[in-house]
Amino acid sequence: MPARPGRQFLQVPGPTNIPDRILNAMHRPAMDFAGPGFMDIAIECFEQVKPLFGTEGEVFFYTASGHGAWEAVYVNLFEAGDTILMPETGRFSLTWGEMATSFGVGIETIPNDWRTAIDTNALEDILRRDTGHRIKAVLAVHTETATGVTSDVQAMRAALDAAGHPALLVIDAIASFMTTPLPMDAWGVDVVIAACQKGLMMPPGLSFNAVGPKALAATRAVRTHRDYWSWDARLGMEQYRRFCGTAPEHLIFGLREAITMLNEWGLDAVFARHARLAGAVQAAVGEWTRGGALEFNATRPDERSTSLTVVRRTDGGSAEDIRQAAREVFDVAVGGGLSHLAGKVFRIGHMGDLNDPMILGALAGIEAALVQTGVAHESGLRAATAYLATTAPKLTTRDNRVIT
Numbered sequence: 001m002p003a004r005p006g007r008q009f010l011q012v013p014g015p016t017n018i019p020d021r022i023l024n025a026m027h028r029p030a031m032d033f034a035g036p037g038f039m040d041i042a043i044e045c046f047e048q049v050k051p052l053f054g055t056e057g058e059v060f061f062y063t064a065s066g067h068g069a070w071e072a073v074y075v076n077l078f079e080a081g082d083t084i085l086m087p088e089t090g091r092f093s094l095t096w097g098e099m100a101t102s103f104g105v106g107i108e109t110i111p112n113d114w115r116t117a118i119d120t121n122a123l124e125d126i127l128r129r130d131t132g133h134r135i136k137a138v139l140a141v142h143t144e145t146a147t148g149v150t151s152d153v154q155a156m157r158a159a160l161d162a163a164g165h166p167a168l169l170v171i172d173a174i175a176s177f178m179t180t181p182l183p184m185d186a187w188g189v190d191v192v193i194a195a196c197q198k199g200l201m202m203p204p205g206l207s208f209n210a211v212g213p214k215a216l217a218a219t220r221a222v223r224t225h226r227d228y229w230s231w232d233a234r235l236g237m238e239q240y241r242r243f244c245g246t247a248p249e250h251l252i253f254g255l256r257e258a259i260t261m262l263n264e265w266g267l268d269a270v271f272a273r274h275a276r277l278a279g280a281v282q283a284a285v286g287e288w289t290r291g292g293a294l295e296f297n298a299t300r301p302d303e304r305s306t307s308l309t310v311v312r313r314t315d316g317g318s319a320e321d322i323r324q325a326a327r328e329v330f331d332v333a334v335g336g337g338l339s340h341l342a343g344k345v346f347r348i349g350h351m352g353d354l355n356d357p358m359i360l361g362a363l364a365g366i367e368a369a370l371v372q373t374g375v376a377h378e379s380g381l382r383a384a385t386a387y388l389a390t391t392a393p394k395l396t397t398r399d400n401r402v403i404t
């Protein structure tokens, strides 16, 4: 295939755009990972990543995809025969739950229509009825990447507290990390799982367990076969144990730069930027839906994610046609539907290193695909542009005039 001019817009919900600063930070020779040069960088990252999670607990780094960090939670916290409660949110909660089954861990769930957030009243009811405290933990996906729905973590904490239930609260924040606030200590979350290739703007390969004191105490009482994933074994400062083998040096170089960039922006500004860009996407999709052929997958507006927007095709045609036209013809890569949403939805990722013209360009490319594939819609570009214009800071000129 001949090279295509320009860049393809990467609007899948992970991996996301890698800023040049991060790529450049990784462009350096390998070094002795036991020497002081690397050790200082690694120690800096272990410390500096904690405020990103909002924790004073321990953050464990795995040279693994998010699935590895999922598995780490199981082997550190649960024995075969234990019971956990995992509310259904979509494809990601199901896959994470299947993993529990393969470890012999029993799962209770709260069924879900894949269009709404976790029902925290139902959660509270189940916990209240569990008077013998058989349920060891509540495991929940914060932003479900298959559906574009974000659940309310504070309401989950409140449900546990209202029921007086001692279960641990474990949150998969892989899609929401650095796009949506989740200050784990302040919100009473015991474990947060994250990975680096979404809001953290890095190439895939590094994932995290952020672990609070209650979960760290719990792991010591759990007898499972574990070594590579073991939290306990990774404690202590010896680098080789911290990484359990050769450190993924270049990912650590990239991580250090990612943390620097996030701190330059400020986390509040990062969250506000994601909310605003999501608002622009939602403004456009809202217009698209007026044609009668498309819908938001997330039925309740306040549950729509700041990380991605999932659009449902309802006119009987395949959402894959739109996705393929967007990618192959208009150079905008969006995600497809997963499991029973395959062919029914496409997913617009808007996490990580993005700005206004990138979002507008992506929306325009997708809209061109709607035109080309003959999907009934109203144009959303005017609404997205107006949304960005009215929510942007005003321009102050060099001679101090404010342009409104």
Ligand SMILES: *Cc1c(COP(=O)(O)O)cnc(C)c1O
Binding pocket: 014, 064, 065, 066, 067, 068, 092, 141, 143, 144, 145, 172, 173, 174, 175, 195, 204
């Ligand atoms: C991407 C994602 C995962 C899986 O992460 P991998 O790095 O692909 O293993 C898990 N949960 C959620 C919510 C995700 O968005």
